Amino acid sequence: MTPSRSLLFSLLSLVPLVASHGFVKQVIIDGQAYQGSIPGGTTNPSAIRQISTIDPVKGASNPSLNCGMNATLASDVANANPGSQIQIDWVGSSTGDSNWPHNTGPIMTYMAACDGSCATYDSANAEWFKISELGLLPGNTTWYQSLIMNGAMANVTIPGNIAPGNYLLRSELISLQLAVSEGGAEFYPSCTQLKIGGSQDGTPSSSDLVTFPGGYTDTEAGIYDPNIYNTPVDYDFPGPPVATLTAGSGAPAPSASSSPTGSGASSSSSASGSSSTSSTTTTSNSGASTSSSTTTSAGSSTSKGSAMCMLAPSSSGTSSSSMKRRHRLSHAKRRL
Numbered sequence: 001m002t003p004s005r006s007l008l009f010s011l012l013s014l015v016p017l018v019a020s021h022g023f024v025k026q027v028i029i030d031g032q033a034y035q036g037s038i039p040g041g042t043t044n045p046s047a048i049r050q051i052s053t054i055d056p057v058k059g060a061s062n063p064s065l066n067c068g069m070n071a072t073l074a075s076d077v078a079n080a081n082p083g084s085q086i087q088i089d090w091v092g093s094s095t096g097d098s099n100w101p102h103n104t105g106p107i108m109t110y111m112a113a114c115d116g117s118c119a120t121y122d123s124a125n126a127e128w129f130k131i132s133e134l135g136l137l138p139g140n141t142t143w144y145q146s147l148i149m150n151g152a153m154a155n156v157t158i159p160g161n162i163a164p165g166n167y168l169l170r171s172e173l174i175s176l177q178l179a180v181s182e183g184g185a186e187f188y189p190s191c192t193q194l195k196i197g198g199s200q201d202g203t204p205s206s207s208d209l210v211t212f213p214g215g216y217t218d219t220e221a222g223i224y225d226p227n228i229y230n231t232p233v234d235y236d237f238p239g240p241p242v243a244t245l246t247a248g249s250g251a252p253a254p255s256a257s258s259s260p261t262g263s264g265a266s267s268s269s270s271a272s273g274s275s276s277t278s279s280t281t282t283t284s285n286s287g288a289s290t291s292s293s294t295t296t297s298a299g300s301s302t303s304k305g306s307a308m309c310m311l312a313p314s315s316s317g318t319s320s321s322s323m324k325r326r327h328r329l330s331h332a333k334r335r336l
Helices: 003-013 015-019 145-149
Strands: 022-029 032-035 078-080 085-092 107-113 128-134 154-157 165-175 186-196 279-282 309-312
Touching: 022 078, 022 186, 032 078, 085 165, 085 186, 107 154, 128 154, 145 165, 154 165
Parallel strands: 078 186, 154 309
Antiparallel strands: 022 032, 022 085, 085 154, 107 128, 107 165, 165 186, 279 309
8 A cells, every 4th residue: 555545544544533523412310301402503491501513622721621512501400319310311423313433531420519500500610529430341441431332321320418409410521532642632521400409418528629621631641641542451530539528528518499309319329330430330221230239210211222331429438639540440449
């Protein structure tokens, strides 16, 4: 093959990577589905903040890093409770009629307390704490994000001791297929507006809080990774560690005027599984699970594939914000 043809082949091989992106089509909370709006399309009543394009956020200092490209306020707020199971439906293409297109990079979830209703809260002012992070399947060669590419949903458990109030839920996929070069990482954040009921009192400490932009840098491990294709992958999650919510922490609890209704969530959650900071399992549409620690919500309206990627927050234990969180599933031991 001539050098010119070799170069052309290399460029063409990147076309699916740079042309295929996606967004959150719906969020399912304890079986109740909340539909989003098509990026850049008609704005419908929704609890999911609408973005202007399916293109990724590029650069850790981009103002859109908090909730997605030019994200706008949503009109609705979804009800949830401590321990609620939230399924996040990441899809591909501008209309959401194909699967998520990427398979390399972490899945992380953050929350932030809103000052008043999240329907009017500017996410540029948000202080985020991480509730889950998930990277590689056992063996450290395949990412959990590949399950989403194959039609699964990401599912995160709301902390079982979280204080009631108004919160933004920030689901984030980072695609690292181009992260061998500085600035190559592609960020896909999405924000859902929640009102959480219950009578718990857990809040994050001030040391667990970050802003976006501000929570990442373009050169930190987990975002710039020249060795991302060297297997087995040794991966450092970017951002803060998963927060441990405790009573009387430095961050004030948000206020809520009334408890949510109809969510049907349990008052607490218990999870165990892999050695990433959040616990994991894989669940089929029928609700059968490879591990008895986590189950899916009943009454889901989704028709996604048979695999479901389950995420859950740590429920106890502490970790230093300066500690590296190596993603070696065969060796790391983390308290849940």
